[in-house]
Amino acid sequence: MASAGGLNVRHLCPPIVRFRGRWAIERMGLRQRTCLLLLLATSACLPGDRGAGRLMVIDDARDTVRLQRPATRVVSLIPASTELLFAIGAGPQLVGRTRWCDWPAEAAAVTDVGDGIDPNLEAILAQHPDLVVLYLSGSNAAVAGRLRALGIPVVQLRTDLLESVAPHARLLGELTGRRAAADSLVDAFEAQLATVTVSLHSGVRIPDRQSVFIPTWNDPIITVGAGSFLDELVTRAGAVNIFHDLPQPSAPVSLEAVAGRDPDLILTTGAGAVSFTHRPEWQVVQAVRRGKFVRIHGSQFDRPGPRSSQAITELKAALLEAQQ
């Protein structure tokens, strides 16, 4: 309602799931594991002979995924991966997507198979895929197992953070036979990101940066920590998330913790009005009393991908506007 919850992967992975999952998975340091190994089975193939060789990658679940030839019927159950597949020119190979895949516009033409977490197996099978891209989460582990038992290759990705974009682009390029396109996408992506990012060495001292509170839900108050995409965007835009010290991607916090940390700005995602801030108890927060709100809206703020540098640019503009 008031603040349409803007967790980085909210449509894919709703807050309650993340809240539960973080103890089981996030604590194991899985983020560090995101760097994936990309291996080509060189022993069996000669240069220039790639189409006939076997493709092999290791995904975020550390599972080895092998394909005889590049996939031509891909079902993508992650909005971020759908964006990447289109960006590397593999859009025509897509035969299924989630109902949350709203970018790029061409994605609308791809068959909608429903949710990305606990997906509908029958809807997936109906597309006769030769590759399924699945979000890596506890509740999807059984799904991956069942798909593999049915002989369908599954690649599980955790698409929460910016650092995953380049390796995922390369991995998907490998599996769809679009390596060159993936490489040039990664180059462009990294160059743009470097351009828009306000570097820690840019001369702006940390205490001078704007401090930002990012509520994704108001009752109970849920915010994002260092393990979240929004936190990354805010940091790269030159501001500081007041709950950057939380390792969890999202967590419930108390109003007095917000008041105690005294943010300069309140950043909300979604189109909804921030009516909760009219409630009397919120007036203890100085930024609320002063009406220091920044609103951002759009799926580019929900998931890392080719549009992230644009998202950072928009965020910088919004922060600048709020400052004046």
Place this chain on the structure above:
Amino acid sequence: MILEGRDLEVRYPGVGLPALAGVDAWLRAGEFVAVVGPNGGGKTTLLRALLGAVPLQRGEAKVAGLPVASIPRADLAQIVAALPQREEPAFALRVGEFVQLGRYAHLGPFTPSGPSDRALVRDALERCDAWTLRDRTIDTLSGGEWQRARVARALAQAPRALLLDEPTAALDVRHAMELLELVRDLVASGLGALVVTHELNLAARFADRVILLADGRVQAVGTPREVLTQETLTRVFDWPVAVTTWNGGTPQVVPLRRGETRDP
């Protein structure tokens, strides 16, 4: 006349035959009345009808001359103390607290219990030989102690009549005799007592008057000698019995085994 029921008729929903039909019953001060009869004959229903605890299809029940339905429960509880057969307290009160609950009707929701209440409770406990039990919790009492505690609570109501439903059901000979001797003593001091019981011989020993109920109707009423006859009991209980006498005329009933003759 403390209790008076005239032409009482009670029907339970969904049951064809009436539980009580055309029953007259009454209880005076200083009188011990026993209600006997076969299972399902209407004994407990009669007790409830006299107390206004079941709706009457016909007839009228009066307590102290007033229609029982018009008397607030708290006022009724000051006139009549009744102990239903089953009572299963949810929590383990101490016996003293348990007996003190008998004062509820007099005190209402707020008045704290005063010295006179405490004296009455103590008196009730002592008369039932339960004073030494006062700090025990009720879940630790034996069957006999439990019944004594309940009678003590009934006495704490300072009633004019006691209505007891099967008070000796779970008691051995000694405890059954002790309990009925206590009731007899109370009757001697002026209370009326109406006791529902299966024990024909105890009824014969203690009651001034016996009401024999079967099929919801009064089959016989009068002194034990008038009611507890071989002919009547054999018919009503549908089982052959012999009736002898004890100690100069009190009837005592002996149910016969198959093939036994009535005169040994």
Place this chain on the structure above:
Amino acid sequence: MTRRLLFVALFVLLTATFGLSLGAVSIAPGEVWRALVDGSSSYGPIIRQLRLPRVILGFLLGGTLAVSGASLQALLRNPLADPYLLGLSGGAGLGAVLAIALGGPIAWAVPAAAFAGALGAVALVYALGRTSSGRLEPRILLLAGVVTSGFATAIMTALMVLSDAAELRNAFLWLLGGLGRASWQSLGLFLIWAPIPLLVLFTAARSLDLLALGEETAGYLGAEVERVKRRVVVSTALLTAAAVAAAGMIGFVGLVVPHAVRRIMGPLHGRLLPIAFAVGGALLVGADTIARVVVRPIELPVGVVTALIGVPVFAILLRREIR
């Protein structure tokens, strides 16, 4: 007895002090006192706008839940009764989810809908639990509560599956309970609402003593049994629904506190109800303080803390009872 009362008073005072001085920001008790009386303290806003209403509301809610639980346990003659038993949990959940599903951006929509859902469910249970002659039958009430809650939960689950809004899952977090939403406003509303039903329960104390003996006995001892049952069911429903609206569903306070206090003070409700109010209140204030402090700045749902405290206590009490 006096020593026990002093112990209870000390418990209340201690939890209140901790509740006011601990939190995301820890403040020394002396500084708390200054912030309360002196407007210029830098901690003034946090203490006066956040913690004071939170501690007072927590105390009132904990007390209310404990008294409601104790009353229902006597009425239903069932020591496992808790205030949410008569359909309230399912009704409140359905209300909250509906509000978020249909929700405009209105801050009070969720509590208001949870309140309405809880009362609607109890009304249904009440109607189901009445016999043709107008008597309330405790056994049927219990069963009706279970099936009504189950039915509401089924509708709620269907809504969550069918709806597009992932935000619906946040309704669960809301329902898990928290005093973080306490304000002078919500405290004021509760203070207007609660006193009359609370008074009804306190005045029913002696009738509850009789009801706990069984309905027939209670009637013969002078209780107006049906009237008492109606009043107690309606009052606990009104109070619990208001508590849900104020802070979600906080479990185990209404179940465990009456048991614990019965062991200390005995089962007579004249003593049990007021002491259970104080102990329940203090327990919830303490649990809320723990919820705020233990993983700060993250705040645990207070229902999680009351369960973590309540379940072991309940288990110990049960073991002792069996022995």
